[in-house]
Amino acid sequence: MAIIEAVRATIRRLHCSQRTEEAIVHWIRQFIRFHSGKHPPQMGAEEVTAFLNELAVARRTAASTQNQALCVLLFLYKWVLDLQIPRLEALERARRPEHLPSVLSRHETLTLLEHLVPPVRLIGELLYGSGLRLLEALSIRVQDVDLDRRQIMVRRGKGQHDRPALLPA
Template sequence: MTLIEAVRATIRRLHYSPRTEEAYIHWIRQFFRFHHGKHPRQMGAEEVTAFLNDLAVARRSAASTQNQALCALLFLYKRVLDLQIPQLEALERARRPEHLATVLSRKDALTLLEHLIPPLRLIGELLYGSGLRLLEALSIRVKDVDLDRRQITVRRGKGQHDRPALLPVRARGELQAQLDAVAQRHEKELAVRRGEVDLPHALRAKMPGAATSLAWQYLFPASRPCTDPATGRQVLYHLHGSRRGHRGLAVRCRRDACAAGHA
């Protein structure tokens, strides 16, 4: 197992998000290149500080960028290599600029939502009315929607915690229509012996029928299936929150699963 493979294995064992995995791998590779491929066990606080200072001073990276790189390197040393890094006393911290937040008025927000095309309008309603992050909204499954209680259950949100979110009253009609559309599509998929979705962790072994059940289908499914890297089976994933692609949302599976598609 290479070091990068060990990093991936550790991230997945700890159930970090795919985005965190992608970011950490990126910065660890940048760290290698900066020190000409030198192994991290042969480096310490001095080399880590030099790399992070280069980000802040030479590359003039944002404070959030430098912090993300620092977290990636701390993960590499503590979680993967089981080594402790001494205090980074000579670290030059990138300055965090002070900006006044630009917040849309209620009227402006509603006007913006009215110009979105379904299902993007419903996604926008959930972001605005339920306070969901984009990936949290896209990852909603049918079973997570409770119209009677006007509640959406967010699974593995920030910090890998579940939490309830209020369902906006104005989104109830569109949400019911989207649930009906997902159910109709799922029936057609099952008729041609498809309709599987990816399942978290070891749930496929515990609940073999969950992958083809309506309850586990995504509320905002992709237009076509892709290969699940964990099982090698063809599964249906959710819309991907990329800016590229048709109507601002590309339909794409995980980067290590299959190539990008279009809605």
Template sequence: MSSIPSQSEPPTAPKLLDQVRGRIRFKHYSIRTEQAYVDWIKRFIRHFGKQHPKDLGADEVQAFLTHLAVVGRVAASTQNQAKSALLFLYKEVLGVELPWLDKVESAKTPKRLPVVLTRDEVMAMLSRLEGSSGLIARLLYGTGLRIMECLRLRVKDVNFERGEILVRDGKGAKDRVTMLPASVVPALRVHFDRVRELHRQDLAGGHGEVHLPYALDRKYPSAGREWMWQYVFPAAGLSVDPRSGVVRRHHVQDQSVQRAIRQAVRDAGINKPATPHTLRHSFATHLLESGYDIRTVQELLGHSDVSTTMIYTHVLNRGGRGVASPLDKLAVN
């Protein structure tokens, strides 16, 4: 039988990765960020023979990032994500404030124009989508929402009377308001009726509680079962919350939407690498084509800086920045 520790013995310190998870949750980072950061920290530790990170420093961080680029041949964005995870580990978890942390250079992310569909291509793609995936795709194109902003919508965030959608805690922890397309309202109302019936069935089966952000479940214990807090696009089945272990109905997974859109793009014969985010790019570009002010588009997209929105003005330029080729000016006999 194991002995019971005396009161004078200090409690066992949490393991490093548990400390990382705890700090991430304290700062209200998403579950995806948590999973990505923990994975990168594991890889960093394994790369140096399972040495504790406190015994490593600038040279090892730089060597690891270089290894990812040269041997792993990862994209610049992936390398920068790894760097962010390691900086979080040293600054937020280990409490290391050393000059070398800020001197670790980020990989240069190539500046590429976004993929944009024409209006005809959007129509062809949307016509090949049905059910929840079709409704989600229409909202992505009709509102400019990011995929996770759409999937995390709650019932209370959709205002049919005002024709608005309130985006809570978007990128950069910002709220914003965008339009609710009138053409999608009838289908969305029917969808709400189905979701409400599903919620009633969950409640009758002893479930019906949804995850609440920022520990609101402790402040309002019954709020998670209320209709207004339910996800607009709930998953088909119940699942175990990876953080709390509670059995709940989460929202639809973005992978299923991505697969449906990729298949619709193929079926429509569109020769572009279109994704759900392409619909957001198309939303912005088509608004600018229609003559809307770039500041209005910036606000609808939730960009902090108008320079981010300016990339869509480059997409609008036809050919070589809208310049007519001298070849087209020649008289053809």
């Protein structure tokens, strides 16, 4: 698809991460599929609103999911197609959850970690003890671990920045 290649070229020009690129391409493909293969330059605010309302009402997605899809479509029209989308008047917003997510207790967390087998257990302990993101934990190299200072150097983490993280006991 020519539109997907244009999207990928724009994303790479803006130096976005590979995961961001995958997410953007995923949502654009969902949008095109929802409208039976119709090309985005031929669609406007009505089609965008219909897709986002489908996500919120029929598929009952989370508000953050609908917001992500909205941001992707705004990116597509502004940065790739260089088109202006009029105000989305009939957009139904997905509802935010009314309850807070539950958090595992210390005992539940330790029980969960005990049931993991190596090397997945080590990764789980790193995620829990140091606050690393999954891809950060999976990309740690030996030279990134400083046992004397008890820290891990996270290379090219979120936002492509290097940062130190705690090395848990």
